[in-house]
Amino acid sequence: MPGQSVGAVQSQRAHFDEPLHLRSGGVLPAYDLVYETYGTLNAAKSNAILVCHALSGHHHVAGHYADQPDNVGWWDNIIGPGRPLDTDRFFIVGLNNLGGCHGSTGPSSINPATGKPWGASFPIVAVNDWVHAQARLADRLGIDSWAAVVGGSLGGMQALRWSITFPERVRNAVVIAAAPKLSAQNIAFNDVARQAILTDPDFHGGDYYEHNTRPVRGLRLARMLGHITYLSDDQMGEKFGRELRNSAFSFGFDVEFEVESYLRYQGDKFAGYFDANTYLLMTKALDYFDPSREDNGNLTATLARTRANFLIASFTTDWRFTPARSKEIVSALLANHRNVSYAEINLNFGHDSFLMEDAHYHGVVDAYLRNIKL
């Protein structure tokens, strides 16, 4: 793919004093959002794109930090001069959502009221709460309406939610590898992941910070399980097959198959930096996501409130949010006579395909975004 990285970037912090009333009934009296921007906001402030992150993402979407050249943003391959989210044309904003563990206010932040980490007392946040918080950041940046809100997976759900909650503030929504709501199977996987964390003796009811420990074992298991659902069966077969680390069976429970080694490595790596309470919150936000609930499950009625144009994309090997789930969104938009295009992209990386660099996939996003009039 042509184009370059945005290069060295810096993160910024915005503090908000106005209380945020949450869907769960909780209130955040004040909060911080960390964010990054790439490119230049034009004089008309009409070229801004919001990139929403998925379960484990954050504000460092593209580029690297000057003092950490290896710390590359999680979606660097799609953002930069000449890339689909073209920073020569667009002003890109990425932030860490509330409840996160990368700098925005979350369970591991200090609650000013107690002087201790929020821990278990951090309120449950919903996708719509994130959208409201993101809207306040947009206000702060002087952005009345986004040229586009873009996201994959849980990020795509935020893009969809934006188009419903603030129809006049989103001109285009790019919803990738998402679903209009989770299936029973999706929720089941999330609950097993949560149970792994909640039953870890080091969890301490969510207040493990005070015990100077972390539920690493539970978080590791949660990530291992999640990781399986992000990959496709084919890809795992191709990558690992039944390869053994040693040539013969050892008839024990240590790492034997390469796939075990890979999953344990991924689990350990993730458990080393991610916050377990954030993981719980993010999975609950996924489970609760269902904008059609306001209309008794009638997604067509819900999407009647949208005004944006839409690009919906799914991946053939994604069994977490299958193409059929994206088509539910497409169908409801078509029924409302919205401008919508849908691409079903043939990529072998399962749900994680949305993060991959692929000429056709990126070409589709590029073609769509290039047609946006600023």
Add this chain to the structure above:
Amino acid sequence: MTHTLGRADFDVIAGWVKPGHRVLDLGCGDGTLLKHLIETRGVHGVGVEIDDANILAAIRNGINIVQGNLEKGLDEFADQAFDHVVLSRTLQTVRHTEGVLQEMLRVGREAVVSFPNFAYWKNLRSVLDGRMPVSEDLPYEWYDSPNVRFFTLLDFEALCDKMGLIIRERHVLDEQGNRVHSSESRDVNFLGSLAVYRLSRNR
């Protein structure tokens, strides 16, 4: 005679749609017809395509396009969501002929179908000479043709009759894209290279 974008049936179809109409184009390619109808006739258009390169080209053209296989039905579209459902030079490439026609008239008020007529005299002569026809409207060699159904104007009309579909209009063109003027179906079947039909069903 020159034709818009080199496809004579496009002009016929453009003449049948009205501003504000909702048009679904099945197998829309890069969206050329829809773009033409949007720009010249002010319709609201949506295309369906299976091919990746066409999806990309249509998005570049600024067309609403939905990737899918029309052989598998049009589940994402509601009943009677469109004024016209167009199937331009594609019917001969689908296997589920009746299913596709049924779906077209489920999601649309009218179906517009164009297809090459295998009974066109030059095609017949070619077969009599011992070779499968290759022409303006049948531009493929037998070994690389996407066509899987070989039928004539009269065959198609017999199927419409069997399915209870009403032929509202028939526009038959010769190889140069000029209209064949004759009321005799047998003559038209012999002289026409490309047929364009407007269909509906009784409700």
